[in-house]
Amino acid sequence: MSTQDNRIVRATAPERVNHWLVAILFVLAALGGLALFHPFFFWFTNLFGSPTWARIAHPFIGALLFFVFLRLAARWAGDCRLTDDDRQWLRQIYDVIGKHEEKLPEAGRFNAGQKCLFWFQLFALCLLLVTGVVIWRPWFAPSFSIPIIRVAVVAHGVTAFLFVAAILVHIYAAFWVKGSIKGMTTGWVTRAWAKKFHPGWYRQVSGGK
């Protein structure tokens, strides 16, 4: 991490590429999944060429998403360990959404919300991969009994909905905290941004104050 003028590197180029690959694959997987979940979203299948193509593509996109996320997880798992400060941060969630950062324990590179999202995603993607394989036709589903497929398809759907809800929160938070999206698109954030939202990380990368 280096500082230059009043800017700080928030995400390196490989991290940004990895993050956005995950994001694109997630959006595609979510669109295809929602299309098969409710008739209201069925028109999403046309984004993939045809309904049948959407069905064919969805599991491949999902499997790719899993592995691309694993690479991201390898990059960030160390920075996502939950601490006592994080637990306190979560207890003060009303201060978080009320913009009272000054009352919160110092956030490190990632705040407790980001860390929770990270671990939830890792867990959810594992579950989605396992249940997705069980219901994946024509390749794997015939190897499983129909009662198992029934449970897997519900587990897949419930997990996916929680995942989409969590990502909606993630996207909103990035939009809400001004400067965050720039951090992930250009890689740079301002020093003021770092001090306000990730003071622990700021002290680390600025070497003291």
Next chain:
Amino acid sequence: MALQSLDIIRRSATTTPPPGVRQTEKLAKLIDISKCIGCKACQVACMEWNDTRDAIGHNHGVLDDPMDLTENSWTVMRYSEVETDRGLEWLIRKDGCMHCADPGCLKACPAPGAIVQYSNGIVDFHEENCIGCGYCITGCPFNIPRLSKKDSKVYKCTLCADRVAVGLEPACVKTCPTGAIVFGTKEKMIQHAEERLVDLKERGYAHAGLYNPKGVGGTHVMYVLPHADAPSLYHGLPDEPKIDFWVAFWKGAAKPIGNWLLGLVAFAAFLHYITVGPNEADEANDKEPEHAGGKP
């Protein structure tokens, strides 16, 4: 298979009424197991009429051939040797789609119009709308639909919807040499079954009964079972079939809950932004530490 018709009462993955100005009588096929001799003429007639051909298989040492339903064999004879209170019995059941009044396949199907139910009770697949996801296999309480390895579409008995639409009986009914399969209005078929049950009970089948399971709203293919107290004797015919709990939840409550969840999250975010406002760092007052600190 596709047929333009105006008597559709249910259409998969469709939330508005399907074209249904034409109403027909409820029809049913009745398979009298006590009259079936297991000749497989119905299997042959089914392939003939629908022009499907299964691959030549292997001899498994039993009469079942093929060993299971396939995308080409929409009906197969199931042979079971079982011990009952009458000694060793050879039970033969013509397996195939039951045409449930409450069809689990149609409920599970995510592709609009890939599965329809006509007002006469026939549940039909429209393969040109099928996307090959296999959800119907997951939803069916009788394990009937089969996914084709060739085209990844599902196939099953149509109850000869094309023949029935022009006033003919299904091919299997037409060909059955013993009259074990009969076809007509559901009401008449139930009456016919009751007459058969009187006969069977006289012959000592105390538990003879009609298989028209209420758990799926009744079926438009019904069996006269000599041992109706234990349908599973007949090669695992479900004793109490119904749409599985998980399937009912997945295609029932989960849909509105899921959509509301996403809608509420999005709405909460909107409200938050409009009331609390954006969270911005104070860039203007950040000059100080730079002068004091002397960072590069």
